[in-house]
Amino acid sequence: MIKKEQKPGQKTSPKIPKVAFDPYDYKKQTYRGVDIYIRPLPWANCTFLKWMISHGAQDDKIELEGTAHFLEHVVFDGNDLYGDRKTIDLFSKEYLLDSLNAHTRFTDTCYVCKFLPQKAGPALDGMYHLIFKPLMRDEDVEHERKVITQEGWDYLLNDKYVAYLKAWSNNLYADIPEKSRMASPLGWIDTVAKVSKKDLRFAHKNYTRENSIIILTGVVNESIIREIKKKIDLLPSGKKRPSLKIPSKINIPKEKRWTKTYTEIGRTDTKQAVLEIDRVLEVKRADEDTLGLISIILREILFRRLRHDNSWCYGVGVNFFKNPKYISQNIWVKVAPENLKDAENIIWDTIDRFIKGEYKEDCERERKIIIDRTLASEFLSGDIAETAEREIASGKNIRKLNEYLEGVVKADYDKAVKHLSLYFKKEDVFTEITIPEEFKGKVK
Numbered sequence: 001m002i003k004k005e006q007k008p009g010q011k012t013s014p015k016i017p018k019v020a021f022d023p024y025d026y027k028k029q030t031y032r033g034v035d036i037y038i039r040p041l042p043w044a045n046c047t048f049l050k051w052m053i054s055h056g057a058q059d060d061k062i063e064l065e066g067t068a069h070f071l072e073h074v075v076f077d078g079n080d081l082y083g084d085r086k087t088i089d090l091f092s093k094e095y096l097l098d099s100l101n102a103h104t105r106f107t108d109t110c111y112v113c114k115f116l117p118q119k120a121g122p123a124l125d126g127m128y129h130l131i132f133k134p135l136m137r138d139e140d141v142e143h144e145r146k147v148i149t150q151e152g153w154d155y156l157l158n159d160k161y162v163a164y165l166k167a168w169s170n171n172l173y174a175d176i177p178e179k180s181r182m183a184s185p186l187g188w189i190d191t192v193a194k195v196s197k198k199d200l201r202f203a204h205k206n207y208t209r210e211n212s213i214i215i216l217t218g219v220v221n222e223s224i225i226r227e228i229k230k231k232i233d234l235l236p237s238g239k240k241r242p243s244l245k246i247p248s249k250i251n252i253p254k255e256k257r258w259t260k261t262y263t264e265i266g267r268t269d270t271k272q273a274v275l276e277i278d279r280v281l282e283v284k285r286a287d288e289d290t291l292g293l294i295s296i297i298l299r300e301i302l303f304r305r306l307r308h309d310n311s312w313c314y315g316v317g318v319n320f321f322k323n324p325k326y327i328s329q330n331i332w333v334k335v336a337p338e339n340l341k342d343a344e345n346i347i348w349d350t351i352d353r354f355i356k357g358e359y360k361e362d363c364e365r366e367r368k369i370i371i372d373r374t375l376a377s378e379f380l381s382g383d384i385a386e387t388a389e390r391e392i393a394s395g396k397n398i399r400k401l402n403e404y405l406e407g408v409v410k411a412d413y414d415k416a417v418k419h420l421s422l423y424f425k426k427e428d429v430f431t432e433i434t435i436p437e438e439f440k441g442k443v444k
């Protein structure tokens, strides 16, 4: 049989092989309004639980920034079943493989643990009481206020850095109403000082059935699902958190260029300079796959030009992605201050060449690598749970591996070019340069 010959340079989109086992093939059950995402994993020996509450830093009131995160802390100080921090620790050791944890994001608060299937009963019982029945005593509130101040000492106790962060988000996120809650869910030192027990109890009213989302992976059998449903039956009912208001217009930053020393922004002086280029955009401006393609190609070429050709940097970052409220576009590089100007020129020259179509071949090659790398991946149960959690937190569906690969193959170079030429113009971005003290006045 004569094989069909492929002419050099002929365009072929890589074929997507069907993956034999897709770890992201979650099934969704909705029980009394609660979405339960289930992905049993044949290799797992324990159950992974993520109990997400749609209440996060975005819901903090102005002047009380940090409340949702504060609440997450106080929840660990005692409930009607396990009365104090020490007993909760023992509960985690006895039933949860010492895995009990939580984190607060902009959009939500997530309580996480894993447990052996034979301990599902007491494990889920303890989780229910922890999340939904906290005691929130005066002493717990004061205790956590101190702990949070230590957790965030790096910026909470650094006036210069706080002032810088606020100015920075006012410049870049001017059109996003929640900008005072975006730098960190921890809030600010004056707002953490103000949060009262009453505020925390008020915030806890959002811990309801309507605001619960559950992810279960690893060992997930009928009896575990039954136990989860029994807990859902006990949940208080309340209002569902209204859907996020997405800004329909985001203007270009007011100030286009800052050059500051580390000392001026409240950081420790170092010998290296940092160059960051940012532009925030409305969510509707691009799809995830186009943004992903831009990130991959630009990073690859910049790495090649800045590191391989010039040895000016160790690493370079290109992060174009969507989050629930806006599209974030950022390029950063750390270089010796004397190479700053040249590095910046190379970045813009690379974007120019991208727009002129110079990197089409690189694009095809990167696509093939992504497919191969995905096929070669080994998956851990914990990561499978975490990816699902991240996707849900950012308002997306959990993508199956094949859906992800289809997106990679479908992402179109021409679309990426159009996006860059419209939405990453030199005159519209915010360029932020941080330099060592000794270069003050010598770099613009």
Ligand SMILES: [Zn+2]
Residues within 6 Å of the ligand: 069, 073, 148, 151
């Ligand atoms: Zn914390």
